[in-house]
Amino acid sequence: MGGTAGRAHGPYTLYDLDAMPEEGRRYELADGWLNELPGDLWHDHAADTLKTILKDAARQADADVHVAGAPQDVTTPAGVRKPDVFAVARDVARAALERQTRTYYGPDLMLVAEVVTPRTVNEQIDRVRKVEEYAATGIPHYWIIDLEPRPSITMLELSGGRYEVAGRARSGETVTLTAPFPIRFDPVRLSEMD
Numbered sequence: 001m002g003g004t005a006g007r008a009h010g011p012y013t014l015y016d017l018d019a020m021p022e023e024g025r026r027y028e029l030a031d032g033w034l035n036e037l038p039g040d041l042w043h044d045h046a047a048d049t050l051k052t053i054l055k056d057a058a059r060q061a062d063a064d065v066h067v068a069g070a071p072q073d074v075t076t077p078a079g080v081r082k083p084d085v086f087a088v089a090r091d092v093a094r095a096a097l098e099r100q101t102r103t104y105y106g107p108d109l110m111l112v113a114e115v116v117t118p119r120t121v122n123e124q125i126d127r128v129r130k131v132e133e134y135a136a137t138g139i140p141h142y143w144i145i146d147l148e149p150r151p152s153i154t155m156l157e158l159s160g161g162r163y164e165v166a167g168r169a170r171s172g173e174t175v176t177l178t179a180p181f182p183i184r185f186d187p188v189r190l191s192e193m194d
Helices: 014-019 041-060 090-099 122-139 185-191
Strands: 027-030 031-037 063-067 073-076 079-081 085-089 102-104 109-115 143-145 152-157 162-170 176-178 181-185
Touching: 027 109, 027 122, 027 181, 041 085, 041 109, 041 181, 041 185, 063 090, 073 122, 073 181, 085 090, 085 181, 102 185, 152 176, 162 176
Parallel strands: 073 102, 109 143
Antiparallel strands: 027 031, 027 079, 063 085, 073 079, 085 109, 143 152, 152 162, 176 181
16 A cells, blocks of 8 residues: 555554545554455445434334444454444534544444455454454454355444444345344345345
8 A cells, every 4th residue: 555644654643544545445544554445336325224224213113323434443452343233322423524424433333244245354344453453443343244145144243342242134035123223124235236
């Protein structure tokens, strides 16, 4: 990766992250290093579909929740992450809008979900690093979405400062949850084109 804002080889700062050119690429900052996020049609479609599913579920439950995702930032002990999908209380989102900031503090999140891009460095980050970071941040729910060979979800829940597997659902099965708000859907929807 090329240098940024006068720092050819890192470590990088939040200022360097903010100075990255807008070329359709997204980056996260962790432990002083910038990491380019993968993006492809299938990944982005699944993330957008999940956002819609969660927004609809929150609306039906009359939950006071705002659902968002990249390019908005979330702070973690390692730096700044850009989750594919996350949920925060509506008043937290309103305060961020009033402050005109795109960054949320990790402890404010109720749920975070990452769509795994297989066979990339980001797969390890989503499955290992972010599990540790999001748990240390105190985010109660972390979902890991696999799209291959068919969409499936591993739902992790914070317990005693670390994540435990709360459930798994594959295509053809129905995810039914009551927390962080009532949600019910089949993961197969993440790969369906409208």
